[in-house]
Amino acid sequence: xxxxxxxxxxxxxxxxxxxxxxxxxxxxxxxxxxxxxxxxxxxxxxxxxxxxxxxxxxxxxxxxxxxxxxxxxxxxxxxxxxxxxxxxxxxxxxxxxxxxxxxxxxxxxxxxxxxxxxxxxxxxxxxxxxxxxxxxxxxxxxxxxxxxxxxxxxxxxxxxxxxxxxxxxxxxxxxxxxxxxxxxxxxxxxxxxxxxxxxxxxxxxxxxxxxxxxxxxxxxxxxxxxxxxxxxxxxxxxxxxxxxxxxxxxxxxxxxxxxxxxxxxxxxxxxxxxxxxxx
Amino acid sequence: xxxxxxxxxxxxxxxxxxxxxxxxxxxxxxxxxxxxxxxxxxxxxxxxxxxxxxxxxxxxxxxxxxxxxxxxxxxxxxxxxxxxxxxxxxxxxxxxxxxxxxxxxxxxxxxxxxxxxxxxxxxxxxxxxxxxxxxxxxxxxxxxxxxxxxxxxxxxxxxxxxxxxxxxxxxxxxxxxxxxxxxxx
Numbered sequence: 001x002x003x004x005x006x007x008x009x010x011x012x013x014x015x016x017x018x019x020x021x022x023x024x025x026x027x028x029x030x031x032x033x034x035x036x037x038x039x040x041x042x043x044x045x046x047x048x049x050x051x052x053x054x055x056x057x058x059x060x061x062x063x064x065x066x067x068x069x070x071x072x073x074x075x076x077x078x079x080x081x082x083x084x085x086x087x088x089x090x091x092x093x094x095x096x097x098x099x100x101x102x103x104x105x106x107x108x109x110x111x112x113x114x115x116x117x118x119x120x121x122x123x124x125x126x127x128x129x130x131x132x133x134x135x136x137x138x139x140x141x142x143x144x145x146x147x148x149x150x151x152x153x154x155x156x157x158x159x160x161x162x163x164x165x166x167x168x169x170x171x172x173x174x175x176x177x178x179x180x181x182x183x184x185x186x187x188x189x190x191x192x193x194x195x196x197x198x199x200x201x202x203x204x205x206x207x208x209x210x211x212x213x214x215x216x217x218x219x220x221x222x223x224x225x226x227x228x229x230x231x232x233x234x235x236x237x238x239x240x241x242x243x244x245x246x247x248x249x250x251x252x253x254x255x256x257x258x259x260x261x262x263x264x265x266x267x268x269x270x271x272x273x274x275x276x277x278x279x
Numbered sequence: 280x281x282x283x284x285x286x287x288x289x290x291x292x293x294x295x296x297x298x299x300x301x302x303x304x305x306x307x308x309x310x311x312x313x314x315x316x317x318x319x320x321x322x323x324x325x326x327x328x329x330x331x332x333x334x335x336x337x338x339x340x341x342x343x344x345x346x347x348x349x350x351x352x353x354x355x356x357x358x359x360x361x362x363x364x365x366x367x368x369x370x371x372x373x374x375x376x377x378x379x380x381x382x383x384x385x386x387x388x389x390x391x392x393x394x395x396x397x398x399x400x401x402x403x404x405x406x407x408x409x410x411x412x413x414x415x416x417x418x419x420x421x422x423x424x425x426x427x428x429x430x431x432x433x434x435x436x437x438x439x440x441x442x443x444x445x446x447x448x449x450x451x452x453x454x455x456x457x458x459x460x461x462x463x464x
Contacts, residue, residue: 116300123295127329141362145331148297152333156299216332216369223365 001025004053005035012045012258013251016183016233019049020255023056029063036080037095039071044110044168044181045258047083051110052166052183054091059163070095082106083168104133107143107178108169113151122167123148135175139263142217142224143169143178146261149213150182158186158257178263185256195237196248202232202239203246217261218243231260284459286319286353287312291338296330302337309341316349320435321460325358335363335370343376346435353455354435356380356389364389379436384457388434398427399436399454407440407453428452 002025006018023030034050054066068084070077070093081093082101086109107129113119126147130140147169154165165184171177189198206215214230221228221243232239234257238249289309296305313320322342324330342354356378359367364380371377371390379399380389386403388396401416402408408416414424431437431454440451 116298119298120293120295120301123297123329123331127295138362141329144295144329145297145366148295148329149331149333152298152300213331213333219369220332220366223369224362 001031001033002057003033003035006039008038008040010036010039010041010046012043012231012233012260013254015046015049016254016256016258017252019046019053020056020183020185023060025061027064028061029065030057030061032057032061032064032066034066034068036076037069037072039076039080040073042071042076042079042083044083044170044179045183045260047080047106047110048166048168048181048183049258050080051084051088051112051168052163052185054088055112055166056163056185058088058090064090066091068093070097074098079105083109083170085109102172104129104171104175106168107133107171108147108167110166110168112164112166113155114164116152116155119148119152119155122151126169129169130175133171133175135171135178138224139178139226139265142220142226143180143263145220146217146263147180149217150180150259150261153213154182154184154186154257154259157188158184159188161185161187161256176265180261180263182259183256184258187256189237189257190235190253190255192235195235196250197237199232199234199237199239200248203241214241214259221263225266227264227266229262231262233258284319284353284455285317286321286460288321288323289313290323290325291327291330294326294328296327296334298331299333299337302334305334306337306341309338310345313345316345316352319353319355319455320345320349322354322356323358324356324360324363327358327363328360330363330366332366332370335367336374339367339370339374339376339378342378342435343374343433346433350432351438351441352435353438354379355386355455355460357460359389377430377434377436379434379455381455381457381460386436386455386457388431388436391430391434395427395430395434398424399431402431402437402452402454406456407451409449409451411449413452 057064078101081097083106127144151167162185167182169180192198230241236253238251377388377391414421
């Protein structure tokens with residue numbers, strides 16, 4: 001039996017840090033108890049990290065099971081349940097879901113992406129979800145391409161990953177804001193000698209014309225008439241990147257690489273997330 | 280002079296196209312369908328709603344190689360929606376490439392500079408022409424025009440023709456006629 005109690009203020013950093021921490025049980029039939037009852041906020045990163053932890057538990061424990069205690073706060077519970085639907089096998093939810101999530105909140109529930117073909121299938125799924133949600137055609141195309149390529153980027157470039165990357169997409173304010181989160185277990189950046197320096201070179205390489213999807217999506221954003229903000233957490237490195245500027249920071253060490261792309265309508269003023277010590 | 284041409288229409292399969300791997304697979308299908316390259320090539324994007332930049336990059340590189348290997352045949356893209364056009368434009372700019380595309384019965388370049396589009400427009404008016412004739416039309420010196428013709432050939436929008444007769448006859452170029460392309464597609 002393994003217990004993991006998630007803290008109430010589940011920021012992106014703390015979600016990845018807690019959920020991707022090493023397992024403490026080696027039993028084949030180990031049960032993982034994920035206690036999210038104190039959690040007060042959920043986003044795409046937290047859901048993707050939960051889904052990745054479930055997949056990892058099943059890989060490490062052949063007959064292992066997972067019990068997820070949903071947050072006590074109903075809005076967080078309903079969001080987490082929506083982002084984990086459908087539940088994988090050998091996972092049980094405990095707790096109450098008494099209300100409906102906001103319409104189209106879980107645009108794409110947390111989904112492991114095994115290979116490039118799965119990334120394309122995820123793209124088709126995203127397109128249909130955007131159309132159902134009534135998202136404008138240009139933003140639908142942009143969100144679809146971005147989701148597909150971010151997933152494939154993680155599949156192709158994650159170095160020595162232990163598990164498939166997990167992608168989740170959420171919408172807010174009637175589809176005007178979309179967040180795509182990709183969490184992978186690649187070690188290339190996270191375990192490099194200076195993750196912050198590594199991340200600092202990413203925008204520079206894109207400006208120099210090197211191919212790379214993150215640079216491409218920022219370029220495409222203008223034509224698609226959307227605002228885009230890219231946030232990357234890898235090891236101790238953090239990067240916040242918009243078409244106009246980028247900044248890096250140092251934070252607590254996190255396993256793997258997490259990429260968050262926030263897409264909003266042009267008129268929305270983008271708000272920078274807190275990155276800790278900036279540089 | 281009008282020459283009847285054969286064309287092969289390749290339908291790009293799928294509604295959502297992404298990843299470099301899928302781009303390589305579709306490019307391989309295209310090469311296989313096109314066989315030994317004895318026909319013009321029409322690449323039809325009808326039904327494609329989303330195509331990402333890595334996917335289009337693979338396809339564009341394949342078409343560029345195809346143009347180099349088959350300078351006597353046109354390569355024209357058709358039925359691209361606005362989003363796919365925009366993405367392809369970025370991909371081609373990054374590669375310093377251009378490709379020919381037909382929209383609403385008009386041939387245009389994606390990724391090419393303005394003067395190339397002007398040259399293509401003038402060539403379209405003549406349909407078949409010698410370099411000297413096109414140079415007169417555009418009021419350009421021949422060496423400048425030759426550079427543009429080379430770029431348009433690389434884009435698949437202009438081909439050299441081999442008219443019957445003595446080898447010393449001037450080289451004749453041609454651009455595709457949109458009406459014929461529609462009939463072939």
